[in-house]
Amino acid sequence: xxxxxxxxxxxxxxxxxxSRNEKAYLSRSEIHSYMQDIEPFYNWxxxxxxxxxxxxxxxxxxxSEFEYSNTVYNYFIHPQWDEFGSxxxxxxxxxxxxxxxxxxxxxxxxxxxxIGNDIMFLxxxxxDELIEQGIKHFILIGENVLNFHASGNDYYEEWFDExxxxxxxxxxxxxxxxxxxxxxxxxxFILLFSESTNEVPWRNYLxxxxxxxxxxxxxxxxxx
Numbered sequence: 001x002x003x004x005x006x007x008x009x010x011x012x013x014x015x016x017x018x019s020r021n022e023k024a025y026l027s028r029s030e031i032h033s034y035m036q037d038i039e040p041f042y043n044w045x046x047x048x049x050x051x052x053x054x055x056x057x058x059x060x061x062x063x064s065e066f067e068y069s070n071t072v073y074n075y076f077i078h079p080q081w082d083e084f085g086s087x088x089x090x091x092x093x094x095x096x097x098x099x100x101x102x103x104x105x106x107x108x109x110x111x112x113x114x115i116g117n118d119i120m121f122l123x124x125x126x127x128d129e130l131i132e133q134g135i136k137h138f139i140l141i142g143e144n145v146l147n148f149h150a151s152g153n154d155y156y157e158e159w160f161d162e163x164x165x166x167x168x169x170x171x172x173x174x175x176x177x178x179x180x181x182x183x184x185x186x187x188x189f190i191l192l193f194s195e196s197t198n199e200v201p202w203r204n205y206l207x208x209x210x211x212x213x214x215x216x217x218x219x220x221x222x223x224x
Contacts, residue, residue, distance in 0.1 A: 035077050036077060044207055048096065050082070050092070050096070057125065058093065072146075080092065102215075108144040110148075112148075137215065139202075140169065156186050167218050168191065170193070
């Protein structure tokens with residue numbers, strides 16, 4: 001059943017307090033200048049690494065700290081990011097918990113469904129595999145997604161329908177990216193805790209604490 005978009009968009013008002021220690025957004029020009037230095041968040045690596053998880057799409061992948069090959073806008077990106085078929089968007093599964101059925105995925109680059117059909121690659125090659133392993137709650141961290149170009153919302157609706165009583169949440173996407181999501185009603189399926197006035201200090205949480213905070217907020221929203 002198609003969700004009530006008006007009700008679901010109100011998730012952006014959930015009260016996450018900013019922290020003085022939370023990193024502010026880099027501007028797009030700053031990201032271009034430091035693209036090769038922006039690593040996926042690494043403070044949870046003692047808890048989980050996708051390359052060592054037999055149930056991860058990236059199991060067994062090896063990384064170099066010195067060889068740069070992937071690019072966004074002709075700028076090299078840090079080699080710790082994972083490619084999945086897109087030419088401009090890269091991801092990192094920061095944490096997957098098969099007991100609590102959630103995954104946290106950080107993204108970087110340009111999300112381009114219009115030309116690259118990025119959502120098809122993301123859904124078929126990454127999300128479907130996680131769903132098969134029982135994951136039904138997805139936290140997408142989007143502060144380093146520089147642009148988003150939509151072409152429809154069919155894959156997003158399919159993703160939403162396949163997770164039953166789960167949810168998909170986007171954290172800290174930029175305002176112009178959020179606007180594009182809303183123009184194509186993708187925010188009916190990805191819940192946006194992400195207005196610039198209400199950034200979520202996700203780095204201050206351990207993965208399970210972050211999940212519990214968001215899950216409790218989702219329960220309050222859906223029960224309202």
